[in-house]
Amino acid sequence: MSIILLLIGISLMVALIFLGAFIWSVRSGQYDDDYTPSVRILLDDEPPKPKDTKLNNQP
Amino acid sequence: MGKSNCYHCGDECGSEAVVYEAKDFCCNGCQLVYSLLKENELDGFYSLKENPRLSLKDAKEGSAFDYLDDETVSQKLLDFCEGNTARLTLKIPQIHCHSCIWLLEKLDRLDEHISSSRVNFLKKELTISYNPNERKLSEVIRLLASLGYEPSISLSDGDEKPREHGIEKKEWFRLGLTFFCFGNIMLLSFPEYVSKGFSIEGTLSGTFGYLSLALSLPILFYGGIDYLRSAFIALKNRGINIDVPISLGIICLFTVSTYEILTGTGAGYLDSLAGLIFFLLLGKIFQRKTFHRLSFERDYKAYFPLSVTTVSNGKAQSIPLAKLEVGQRVLVRNSELIPADALLIKGQADIDYSFVTGESDPVHKELGELLYAGGRQHGGAIEIEIQKPPSQSYLTSLWNDQAFDKERENGLDRISNAVSKWFTLVVIAIAISAFGYWTYQGKTEVGLHAFTSVLIIACPCALALAIPFTMGNILRIFGKHKFYLKDIGVIEQLSRISSIVFDKTGTLTNAQKASVHFEGEALSEEEKLLVKSLLEQSGHPLSRLVSEQLSVDGKIIPVDNFQELTGKGIEGLVDGQNLRIGKASFVDKGLKSHTNETTVHLAINGIYRGHFTVSNHYRQGISEALEQLGHSYTLSLLSGDGDAEKPRLEALMGQQADLHFSQSPHDKLQKIREKKASGEATMMLGDGLNDAGALKESNVGVAVSDNVAHFTPASDAILEASQLPKLEHFLKFSHLGVKLVYVSFGLSFLYNLVGLFFAVRGDLSPVVSAILMPLSSISVALFAMLSTNLLGNQWLPSTTEKGNARR
Numbered sequence: 083m084s085i086i087l088l089l090i091g092i093s094l095m096v097a098l099i100f101l102g103a104f105i106w107s108v109r110s111g112q113y114d115d116d117y118t119p120s121v122r123i124l125l126d127d128e129p130p131k132p133k134d135t136k137l138n139n140q141p
Numbered sequence: 142m143g144k145s146n147c148y149h150c151g152d153e154c155g156s157e158a159v160v161y162e163a164k165d166f167c168c169n170g171c172q173l174v175y176s177l178l179k180e181n182e183l184d185g186f187y188s189l190k191e192n193p194r195l196s197l198k199d200a201k202e203g204s205a206f207d208y209l210d211d212e213t214v215s216q217k218l219l220d221f222c223e224g225n226t227a228r229l230t231l232k233i234p235q236i237h238c239h240s241c242i243w244l245l246e247k248l249d250r251l252d253e254h255i256s257s258s259r260v261n262f263l264k265k266e267l268t269i270s271y272n273p274n275e276r277k278l279s280e281v282i283r284l285l286a287s288l289g290y291e292p293s294i295s296l297s298d299g300d301e302k303p304r305e306h307g308i309e310k311k312e313w314f315r316l317g318l319t320f321f322c323f324g325n326i327m328l329l330s331f332p333e334y335v336s337k338g339f340s341i342e343g344t345l346s347g348t349f350g351y352l353s354l355a356l357s358l359p360i361l362f363y364g365g366i367d368y369l370r371s372a373f374i375a376l377k378n379r380g381i382n383i384d385v386p387i388s389l390g391i392i393c394l395f396t397v398s399t400y401e402i403l404t405g406t407g408a409g410y411l412d413s414l415a416g417l418i419f420f421l422l423l424g425k426i427f428q429r430k431t432f433h434r435l436s437f438e439r440d441y442k443a444y445f446p447l448s449v450t451t452v453s454n455g456k457a458q459s460i461p462l463a464k465l466e467v468g469q470r471v472l473v474r475n476s477e478l479i480p481a482d483a484l485l486i487k488g489q490a491d492i493d494y495s496f497v498t499g500e501s502d503p504v505h506k507e508l509g510e511l512l513y514a515g516g517r518q519h520g521g522a523i524e525i526e527i528q529k530p531p532s533q534s535y536l537t538s539l540w541n542d543q544a545f546d547k548e549r550e551n552g553l554d555r556i557s558n559a560v561s562k563w564f565t566l567v568v569i570a571i572a573i574s575a576f577g578y579w580t581y582q583g584k585t586e587v588g589l590h591a592f593t594s595v596l597i598i599a600c601p602c603a604l605a606l607a608i609p610f611t612m613g614n615i616l617r618i619f620g621k622h623k624f625y626l627k628d629i630g631v632i633e634q635l636s637r638i639s640s641i642v643f644d645k646t647g648t649l650t651n652a653q654k655a656s657v658h659f660e661g662e663a664l665s666e667e668e669k670l671l672v673k674s675l676l677e678q679s680g681h682p683l684s685r686l687v688s689e690q691l692s693v694d695g696k697i698i699p700v701d702n703f704q705e706l707t708g709k710g711i712e713g714l715v716d717g718q719n720l721r722i723g724k725a726s727f728v729d730k731g732l733k734s735h736t737n738e739t740t741v742h743l744a745i746n747g748i749y750r751g752h753f754t755v756s757n758h759y760r761q762g763i764s765e766a767l768e769q770l771g772h773s774y775t776l777s778l779l780s781g782d783g784d785a786e787k788p789r790l791e792a793l794m795g796q797q798a799d800l801h802f803s804q805s806p807h808d809k810l811q812k813i814r815e816k817k818a819s820g821e822a823t824m825m826l827g828d829g830l831n832d833a834g835a836l837k838e839s840n841v842g843v844a845v846s847d848n849v850a851h852f853t854p855a856s857d858a859i860l861e862a863s864q865l866p867k868l869e870h871f872l873k874f875s876h877l878g879v880k881l882v883y884v885s886f887g888l889s890f891l892y893n894l895v896g897l898f899f900a901v902r903g904d905l906s907p908v909v910s911a912i913l914m915p916l917s918s919i920s921v922a923l924f925a926m927l928s929t930n931l932l933g934n935q936w937l938p939s940t941t942e943k944g945n946a947r948r
Contacts, residue, residue: 084344084345086345087345087348090329090348090349090352093325093328094325094352097321097324097325098321100321101317101318101321104317105314105317105318108310108313108314108317109310113313114261115261115262115263115264116263117262117263118242118259118260118261118262118263121239121242121262122242122246124239125239125242125243
């Protein structure tokens with residue numbers, strides 16, 4: 083049964099890691115803005131080539 | 142040639158289109174942005190689905206930002222500055238679509254000395270990091286302004302922001318740590334719940350106990366410390382608040398558990414303790430709903446510009462407002478604010494005092510006349526000489542009134558404190574009598590157990606959750622309907638309102654719109670075009686209003702010999718025809734002008750044709766709303782305008798309504814104070830700085846605004862103007878909300894009765910407590926959420942507009 087003591091210790095350690103992750107995420111400002119990142123991810127990194135997308139480019 | 146739209150902002154180009162690379166632009170500003178973006182290969186911007194449509198017609202001159210390089214100003218604005226990195230956060234109200242994010246986050250490609258830029262869309266904020274050794278602050282701001290995103294910078298910026306942020310984060314830390322401990326204690330306590338059938342080895346259960354005890358320490362001394370502290374302060378002041386019975390329960394839980402664990406007599410109630418504090422913290426976070434992009438605390442400083450342009454020896458220089466001194470000469474351009482009481486030295490002044498007095502028509506001023514701070518200049522630039530420092534002007538003296546100093550009593554606290562007082566006394570009485578009964582029976586040990594059990598189980602966790610969850614949810618529902626409250630205390634105040642006071646201009650009426658109709662011989666399409674062409678030349682607000690309402694097809698015709706005679710009217714040759722538009726005496730000598738309404742007369746080729754009548758445009762649905770409100774509330778009106786619209790308002794608000802006209806900001810404050818003194822709970826709805834005193838003095842001050850991101854005076858709530866007709870529903874709903882709180886109280890008492898039944902008999906086991914306490918908390922929270930949502934659907938059915946999707 084004393085193996086349970088070891089398991090409890092390990093489970094506490096794992097939980098502590100998650101607590102640390104939570105504190106880190108709050109501190110680094112991940113909860114400050116819960117909207118903009120959802121938009122940012124949809125924007126293309128590089129603007130598409132002008133010729134392909136613009137209709138009225140040619141004079 | 143048909144109409145062309147600006148390639149950049151999408152506005153109609155008009156007659157002076159700028160053609161560049163075979164594209165039309167409405168102004169040089171837009172063309173510059175295009176070439177700037179193109180140069181830096183950012184022209185993919187134009188292929189984005191949403192066109193930001195920011196016109197640069199109204200862009201400020203570059204030198205207007207010079208004051209930002211002043212040490213004291215930049216110190217205040219920068220979040221951080223060290224070596225070659227500086228960071229600042231700017232409020233940019235123009236951020237409105239996803240393409241704005243795209244462009245603003247690519248500033249580093251437009252300027253190599255800007256290292257990064259991040260947008261917070263909901264707060265409409267932009268955080269920029271740049272190299273202060275290479276770039277001045279004013280240059281960074283100028284770059285933004287040249288893109289059409291001029292940040293709104295005001296004197297009160299940078300004072301309060303960071304602190305509140307810290308508090309919010311601390312609460313998340315608390316919740317996180319408490320949840321961690323709560324989860325682990327539950328895990329360790331679980332064997333106890335099922336121990337009837339199993340036998341746990343002695344060493345094991347001892348270890349579990351000690352571990353739980355260790356885990357409960359952070360809960361008590363970090364998570365729950367605020368409750369203990371608040372209770373201690375209340376007791377010190379000989380009062381009882383809701384935290385007193387809570388702390389009593391917490392302390393009792395902890396001491397009994399510690400005793401049981403250390404002596405090995407039982408498992409203690411640490412699981413209940415952890416659950417209790419976890420739910421309390423959860424409620425605390427839930428009730429705090431902040432509408433980030435809104436500010437409820439703005440005073441005149443936020444409204445005034447940060448800088449003014451002074452003139453000395455013919456040289457213009459931009460300086461911070463705080464450094465403005467009496468006797469200095471200041472240049473005020475079209476649509477700029479007069480920063481302090483001053484004398485007019487040079488130029489034609491037409492001052493719009495609508496923010497100060499509520500009167501919407503501009504006032505013409507002669508040279509040497511006194512101009513009051515807060516007025517807005519229309520027309521050309523003027524020069525003024527400062528008479529008083531900005532903080533002592535006529536307008537700002539309103540803020541010296543005591544109404545701005547006092548803290549408002551929170552009605553919700555009053556309710557919960559009254560309840561807690563009785564609650565605590567009754568619980569202590571029950572605990573003592575239970576102890577007395579068992580001691581009398583000769584079973585002191587059972588008595589002691591009963592005594593502590595009563596204090597534990599009666600802990601008013603559910604009671605403490607009733608208000609945050611009910612009110613917090615109402616706050617959210619209101620927010621969805623664009624009625625933004627400062628905090629949950631306002632809901633209770635709303636429920637007690639008996640009298641509603643309106644401001645006219647901008648509240649009942651839409652200040653930007655007016656109904657214009659023409660009286661006289663009808664104009665032909667060609668004539669309308671002539672009139673519009675002439676009106677387009679004038680910057681006078683009346684010309685603008687009439688011109689906007691005059692819908693004609695065709696291109697504006699150039700005007701010859703254009704003349705604008707201030708205070709009289711405009712004249713010019715359009716397409717060979719002479720047009721005169723303006724005051725009656727200017728257009729036709731024999732005419733008398735109407736007194737009641739604002740009229741603009743018209744003559745073509747010397748023949749009088751009739752006049753345009755400009756009258757207030759009342760908001761949609763306002764008459765029905767006023768009629769409904771009139772049944773249950775006393776209505777009154779405090780307007781800064783003259784009584785021209787009195788008959789119409791009487792018809793709208795009913796005969797009993799109390800109408801006052803030509804009210805100065807001080808008069809308004811005084812009127813509200815009188816109403817209050819006569820025992821009425823008043824709600825004031827206003828929009829401008831002139832209502833600021835009245836908003837502050839009333840029980841609930843509601844700022845009405847067409848665009849909530851724009852300036853609103855300090856208030857308890859901000860209501861989007863389009864939602865004004867729903868006012869009665871908001872009031873009814875808050876009334877019901879307060880009733881729901883009492884029902885939730887009842888529900889939590891019910892649980893307490895069940896718990897007390899076990900407790901007084903002395904057989905409260907940790908299991909019963911561990912089930913009953915979270916059960917009562919969760920069910921009260923659920924009840925609060927469900928009932929408010931249900932009532933919300935009934936009273937404020939959600940509209941199918943995009944508002945919800947956009948948050």
